[in-house]
Amino acid sequence: MSSSDAADLRSVLDALLDGVVVVDDEGAIRQLNAEACRILGSSSETVRGRPVEHLPGSECFAKGVRTVLADGASLVEHELVLPRRFDGDLVVDVAVSPLLDDASRRRGAVVLLRDRTLGTALRTALAERAQSVVLGSMAAGIAHEVRNPLAGIRGAAELLGARAAGDRDRQAAQLIVREVDRIAALLDDFMVFSRGDLLRLAPLNLHRVLDDVLDVLATDPLAARVSVTRRFDPSIPELLADGDRLMQLFLNLGRNALEAMEARPATLQIRTRLRLDHRLDVDGERVATVAVDVEDEGPGIPDSVREQIMTPFFTTKRSGTGLGLPLARHFAALHGGSLQIESKEGHGTLVRVSLPLRRAS
Ligand SMILES: Nc1ncnc2c1ncn2[C@@H]1O[C@H](COP(=O)(O)OP(=O)(O)O)[C@@H](O)[C@H]1O
Ligand SMILES: [Mg+2]
Secondary structure (H helix, E strand, O other), X not given: OOHHHHHHHXXXXXXXXXXXXXXXOOOEEXXXXXXXXXXXXXXXXXXXXXXXXXXXXXXXOHHHHHHHHHHOOOEEEEEXXXXXXXXXXXXXXXXXXXXXXXXXXXXXXXXXXEEOHHHHHHHHHHHHHHHHHHHHHHHHHHHHHHHHHHHHHHHHHHHHHHHOOOHHHHHHHHHHXXXXXXXXXXXXXXXXXXXXXXXXXXXXXXXHHHHHHHHHHHOOHHHOOEEEEEEOOOOOOOEEEOHHHHHHHHXXXXXXXXXXXXXXXXXXXXXXXXXXXXXXXXXXXXXXXXEEEEEEOOOOOOHHHHXXXXXXXXXXXXXXXXXXXXXXXXXHHHOOOEEEEEEOOOOOEEEEEEEEOOOOO
């Protein structure tokens, strides 16, 4: 092959939207195209000649390369997690095929890497939005069926209390009134799901909202021995959002964090970051996002509980409502954003809210 052919081939490889890694028959790296360099955070020059296992992030395909070099069959795997040292993990589809010479002898292998992170994130966001819609219609139905009888029960109980002959009867009537009020409060929370998808958008300073949230949380007795660190990214501009709902969202997350730390001396961290690399669709336009992290040093969320925490009414607390997280996610979804939780038992909990940076125009 002439050197201009080789240069042509390189520019073709670099133009591909998939990452390409070429290894020789001993598994040593020969070439990375531009997309592979981006995905793996490496450059062709620094890794050429090294065994494929030395390539950062190759955990998810190095074994496959060895198998293909050994038996010559192709391999395809979907949605593997590719760990990265300096950036967030990626989700990739991996295909490994043998590289044959003219006489069909094995000369090495080619790895194709397709970055699926965006597709996966989009699917998660869609599923979250679908859940919000279902919750909305459920909430409307429940509200209608339960509200009126509740008012009737409360009125009747008050009447009975007023006419009660003895203390015991009066206390029983008061108990009914109290419990009805508790159900009504729960219903109020839940009604938020049905109150339509209308956001009252206004330009706001996200950090001011977070400061307000922390001021409210500071009045909670659980906050007494908790120290709060704020790391706010000063490059975040004003954004269009619904301040009341954001406040509610972050109050729910902050309360969970305080409850998890149970008034022990511990730190609650609130961090914000403008992310130009992570974009979300807003009315057909891809806009940068703002990440707000709420991280606590509580006990974390056990795997056995993990799957259920987004289910309305699921709670592990004696007086919990089980609506804090589903509502928080609902508010994030209403803004076109998302809410993710990272938690390991014994290592605290990190909740990340991603909001699209809608600008006031
Ligand atoms: N920061 C956290 N640390 C540990 N567990 C948490 C945290 N946040 C939420 N959880 C778990 O998720 C469950 C649901 O949370 P939520 O929807 O806010 O309802 P509630 O707080 O009323 O229980 C909690 O009962 C708890 O088990
Ligand atoms: Mg809660």
